[in-house]
Amino acid sequence: MTAPDSYRWRGVRRLSPMLAALWCCAAIAQPAPAAGASAAPDAAAHPNASHACRPDGGPDGRPAVGLVLSGGGARGYAHLGVLKVLEDNRIPIDCIAATSMGAVVGGLYASGMPAAEMQKRLSETNLADIAFDVTERADLPQSRREDERLYANGATLGFSGKGVKAPAGIVQGNRLQALLADWTAAVPINQPFDKLPIPYRAIATDLQTGQMVVLDHGSLPLAIRASMAMPGLFAPAEINDRALVDGGLVRNLPVDSARQMGADVVIAVDIGSQLRPLDALASPADVAQQMVGILIRQNVAAQRKQLAPQDVLLTPELGTLTFTDFQKANEAIAAGAAAATAALPRLKRYALTPEQYAAYRAAHTQPLPPAIRITDIEIRTNGGVPQRVVRDALHVKPGDTYDPKAVSRDLLTLTTGGNFEGVTQQVVSNGDDNRLVIDAREKYWGPNFLLFGLGMSSSSTDQGGFRLHVGYRRPWLTESGLEFRTDATVGSDLNAVHVELRQPLSVKYGDYIAPYAEYQRRYANLYDDSGDVKVTQYMVQTARAGIDFGAPIGRLGDFRIGLAYTHSHGSPTYNLPLQLLDPDVTDQTALLFPSYSADALSARARLVIDQLDDPMFPRKGYFAEFRVERSLMSRNGASSETVDSRITDAPYTELYGKLMVAQQFGRHSVSAGVEGGKSIGGTNLINAFNFTLGGFQHLAAYAADQLNGDSLVYGQITYMNQLATFNSSPVKALFVGASAEVGNVWSGGARIGGGALKQSYTFFTSLTTAFGPLYMGVALAPGGRRNIYLQLGRTY
Template sequence: MPTLILELLLGMKTSLRLLVLIGTLLSVAAVAAERPKVGLVLSGGGAKGAAHVGVLKMLEANNIPVDYVAGTSIGAYVGGLYALGYSATEIETIMMNEDWSKGYSDTIPRQAMSYRDKQQRDQYNIPLNLGIRGGEVQSPSGVLLGQTMSQLYRNTTDLVREFNSFNELSIPYRAVATDLETSLPVVISSGSLVEAMQASATVPGALQPAEIDGKLLVDGGIANNMPVDVVKAMGADVVIAVDIGSPLVKKDQLNGTIAVLNQLSTMLTNASTERQKALLTKDDILIRPAIDKLSTTDFADMPKALEAGVTAAVQHTARLSQLAVSQEEYRAYVQQKRDASRDWLDNLERPVTRIVLNNQSKVSDSLLDDILDIEVGDRVTKQQLNESIARLYSLNKFERVSAEFQDTDEGRVLTVTTKAKSWGPNYFQFGFNWEDDFSLDSAVTLDAALTMTDLTENGGEWRNEVKMGFEKLLGTEFYQPLDRDQQFYARARYQYEIKSWDLFDANKLYFELDRKSHRIDLGLGYNYVKQGRIELGLTGESGVVSNEAFFEDLKFNTYGAYFKFGYDTLDSISFPTSGNRFTLNIYLRNEEYEEGEFKTDPEHSLQIEADWKGVVSVGNHSFVGKASYSTVDKDGNFTLYVSDLGGFLNLSGYHKNSIAGAQKVFGAFIYQYDLGRDALGMKDFPLYLGASLEAGNVWGLDEHVMFNDLIYSSSLFLGTDTQLGPAALGFGFSDNGENAVYLFIGKNF
């Protein structure tokens, strides 16, 4: 009996709570039915979009509910977050703490790339995306692909599911984009919230167009920058429209191509805004924050824009107050929004019941699945998904990698889409280097390559290379992965190279040495980790060495086997702030030489080369170590396989590659101080002030390595990493009086 009474009491208590909840909802519904439905329209305007947040803060402070929201570009982003259920203060925190500058680069971080891709990035340092297909040169449809921007949006929206209708959000929502084919506005009312936001803000030419439902979509500001008509069609009785568009600039400011293009863009967006303003009635409210002097691209101005939004909304307090509800009614409205958001927020912690790979490339599904590293049953976190997407994108095979969730009764379905590069499958690559020591050498080298990819089932590649200028080379290489996961590979390479050295002998007499050679390598390799590889192979080389001091050219033929080991996690090849790089090369050769009537018998040689570079950073301070060792053990008393020293941070004070020998020892300690990424006024370029202490020397084949022979040198330099690779100006000096000035842009390794 006591148990029965307890159950009855508990049942009555639950029923009472249910009745109170129903009563509250009916009360809210009744109030909503009595008051006019408020539609919020947020226009586009880039970084000035923080003004929208200021307006939202004023609406919340004055108990003004929003029933519908529609936005364009940054307005679609802010409106989407508000429709998800975020408060104005939460949106402010998100926007002020996010590093928006990251969205302006889709470059894969060097440390995330495979060992082979790192080598190619260092060699071909011009970030130009060009390809060839069907005999025609292809390029992306935008300077940026939008991968990083998509990640920024995903970070702020969490892992919400796709929606059958954006009416399911806490506030019914619409994003407006422009159909690139027809120039007509497109109202996005369902699907992925991230894709809707990004499509609405995709600046044509700057960002790759978004494809939704078969349409190529770009920034909605072109067709409808302030979608008053959209929110009215949703059912709004009263519209609050926030206009953050830019004014046209004066003639004296139209002094460049970019300025003219910006003016044309402003004309289009302002024209569409004016058409929408004409739809506003006397009952509607137009808020125009005083942000004309702020930039659409400088996100450092967002705090000013937010305050301008607050100020502008305060100026309309009298009219806005007519839309206010009581404190109790507003609390019920906020609770209703929270209850609506529980529908998808509660699903974020549910396990994944199925994973779908929408693989729009020739990369094997098994490789993608291994790299994704998400299993059925996992409760996927935002960090975990971002790391998985970053790993897939770092394969350097895709223009976009995205992920979406669908919620079902059984659990969450994760769909991962990988889209192959649209400008492939054959790609051009270009490299550049210019250096001057203001004394002996001023050299320019240009590199170009055409790589044909996906030639075999496992992803075979054929690369053809040319190098012109100070260094000259023609090469062709076929790279064949031997398994679907591309761990094992075979490689065949031929190259013809012309190489010159400007050398000084012990008496500081200068002479030039020229070497022309044909070389073939056949190798089998194993990518034991993403950052490293091991390769065994056969090599053969034939050529001639000439110099004015030689009576006749020296001909040579060598052949043998090699072993190569490499590991590389450096974040920059020239000015690293993290990581290590180690290489070990071992060659077993037979060497034959012929000069006139004189010809040597085959002589056995063993060459060992080892190089290491590592860095540890503390704040803006980086401490870099370098070490290099090479030696040749040979039957005879002559070999062409020598190592050289001289040049920037390679025995500074000496001219580049000006001393050479069969044996080499070198070590350096380098200090770099990051002066800050704003030091040059360009946020993407860090500026380093550095100094080095170096020691090393070379010895002949029959000489003993004596540490008493070490040459000591130092350098001072300013350097930066640019889109064209590293650039530096430095001065080096040695303990024996040698000194040199170095200036280079591009490759220097």
């Protein structure tokens, strides 16, 4: 498999120490596994054998062969290698008991999918993104894409009258369940797993009682999903009002379950990680992970003791592969195949002749289920989101033929939209009546949600600064979908708050109206004509209230148009008497830098198309933004009579546009962008200092916002090379890159930043971290200009 295109999913890796502690606490609470005999009796002697494991095909009296597959995340690809060797040597499998990743491979195989087909599908699927619920950013609603730009770490907390809450798992497992539903569409929903082509059991753990749960009927995708719900990482799966998590806590190698099914012979595949040497335990997190490993190895050891002389134990040599190393699937598959090949002298005693194996395969092929016609649809919700939202998302109607793949796609759009924690489906049949039941569970950690973001910057050309971003979301205040949104920023150069009510006009089409109010106080540096000497700093305060009509453009972006009333005031933080520069000035109170104020009623429109794969590290996709503002009424004034005489109240028009495209070539990527803006017509004091250049990725050889004016031209091209990725670390990936930039700003009056286009050439190292991207580098410009910087966040 190739490395994943998106690196956002690797954010879960930084949580490994915390997850290890959670696993440890859960595992400690379990009762010690019962000691098993050194040699287990055959299935006939097992007092509770279900005899689901029947030796179909082959000579009379052949033993029933059970396959036991353990958990281990991406290490579980080794199970595929084992299955391929078993198939190539005509060794039958009559039943399967499996845990976690073993439950995934075992469940698909039990459904009738051959090993070669499974490997083909998995090789074409980015299972890392699927398993960790990473949705292609282009498929997200525009509101969520905008949130990702400001709140890069993706951390979301909820709160209610009962206090602050967090999700029970970082990953809800919706995409994995949808994929499994797609791949097992031929399996009837809600049937005993004994009726699968190969009888099957998935092992899970009851989160409340700590008891082992053997899943032997119901929804196959949901059973698999429950078996691999690692506590703290994956949200528990709800089955029959029980919260179920990873079965590895209590039975990572369920030999006894295979015996319970009636297996005479067990082929057990143990892919568990080995314990780490003492000198590798360098932190409390390492010790916690080691404790987890010890406890899981104990329940595995107890199960291995139940293996009899006729059984075969396979332990693939997987080395340092971790549970998140999905990109190393081929290595794991090869290790599994090697382990099975080495054991062939013992395995071949159970092999069938070609004719017998053909008969066995024919008996274990999944027949196509009869067509089911849906007679009714029942929607179940548990919160403030109306049932009609779920119903409107479904394309299936009463009277239609049931298509589980199509329904899964519809349900995935619901979870992608952000309203639901998870949405499941099942068909309840009673005679000729087939009721499709959709269970939509809202995010229990709501209904209020908090988002957080952080940015910091330090460079050799300015003092640097920081920005802390906090967002608040309260969706579904009413059944019509009214949402309250607030974004606040506290920083060294910017303090701002934006409050908005968003009222959907149509759930189907997504259009809305949005009254809003915002306040911003920021500091803008003013330089002399050379652009090198800072002469003063303006404090600019802007208050705005308005109302917009908005409409999504499919999943491409968003368009907003509306009216706004704005008041702005700017004043220098330090000043000089004008007489120092011009002795002819008789007014001793006249100052060099005037204060100003402005009021305007304006029409505003904004179009955003955002199809970048990552807002911070774009490696593929495109982005476009176009913005226009036209004043309908404006009033401007300044404290200096000289400046005031040049100010007009004539209507102004401000135009702005930005385009960016990125393309990936393996570990290499190239992005290019252009940007332009201009204010024309009357004086535009409302948006003074809005067009700026300077700072990382914005003419980096210059200080942040060093160049400002009322006209802007800018272009850049950036190359990045991904050097490494990291497991179980706050740092997820390492890049090196270089960029070339050109641009300038001009002002019709003082011509601040006037002159030819300025250049900047940057060489940087960047890291994706738990708090956003971290950049370190140097930027150079003609004339010996240099800027060394360290920055957290795309723009701090």
